Amino acid sequence: MITKTKLTVRYAETDQMAIVHHSNYPIWYEAGRTDFIKSMGMTYTEIEEQGVMFPLLELQCKYIKAARYEDVVIIETTLTKLTMVKAEFSYKVYRESDGVLLNTGSTVHGMVSKELRPMNMKKEKPEIYQMMEKALYKED
Numbered sequence: 759m760i761t762k763t764k765l766t767v768r769y770a771e772t773d774q775m776a777i778v779h780h781s782n783y784p785i786w787y788e789a790g791r792t793d794f795i796k797s798m799g800m801t802y803t804e805i806e807e808q809g810v811m812f813p814l815l816e817l818q819c820k821y822i823k824a825a826r827y828e829d830v831v832i833i834e835t836t837l838t839k840l841t842m843v844k845a846e847f848s849y850k851v852y853r854e855s856d857g858v859l860l861n862t863g864s865t866v867h868g869m870v871s872k873e874l875r876p877m878n879m880k881k882e883k884p885e886i887y888q889m890m891e892k893a894l895y896k897e898d
Contacts, residue, residue: 759893761794763833764854767825778825783861784817787849790835791865794847798889809872810883812845816866823853823860830854836895842880843869845890 765786773779795802805812825831832852839846844866851861869879879887 759794759797759836759895761790761797761835763790763793763835765789765831765833767827767829767831769827772827776826778829780819780821783819783821783851783863784865786831786833786851787817787835787847787863787865790833790849791847794835794837794893798893800886800889805886806872808883808886810877810879810886811870811872811874812867813870813874814865815844815868817863818865819861819863821861823858825851825853825860831860837890837893838864838895839866840887840890840894842878842887843876845869848895 767778771778771782792802795805830853832854834850834852836848837845838848846864846866849861849863850859852859869877871877877883879890
C-alpha cells in the first residue's frame with residue numbers, strides 16, 4: 759500500500775535562503791505515517807488506546823532537490839518492513855507541480871507497551887499486526 763499526503767510549504771518552514779529547512783522533512787514523514795496508519799483502518803490514537811506505542815529507533819533522510827515557500831509537496835509513504843517488534847516506513851517527497859523527487863527517507867519504529875517494553879505484536883495485538891501485514895508494501 760502507498761499513501762499520498764499533500765502539504766503546502768509554509769513560510770515558517772523555510773530558512774534564510776527561502777528553502778525548506780532540513781528539520782521539516784521528519785515532521786512531514788510523521789504526517790505521511792499518520793495518514794498511512796489511518797488508511798490501514800485505525801488512527802494512531804486508537805492504537806495507543808490499545809496500549810501500543812511506536813517510538814522512533816532510526817531516521818534516514820536524503821536531500822535531493824530544494825522545496826520552496828508555497829510549493830505543494832506530496833509525501834508518499836509505504837510500510838516496507840515488518841517484524842513482530844519493529845516497523846520500517848519509507849518516504850518519497852515530490853513537488854506536485856513538476857513531479858520532481860525532492861527527498862527520500864525512512865524511519866524504523868519499535869512496537870512497545872506504554873511501559874516501553876517491547877511487544878510481540880503478532881501474539882499480543884494480532885488484530886493490529888494483521889492490519890499492518892496487509893498494508894506491507896509488495897513490489898509488483
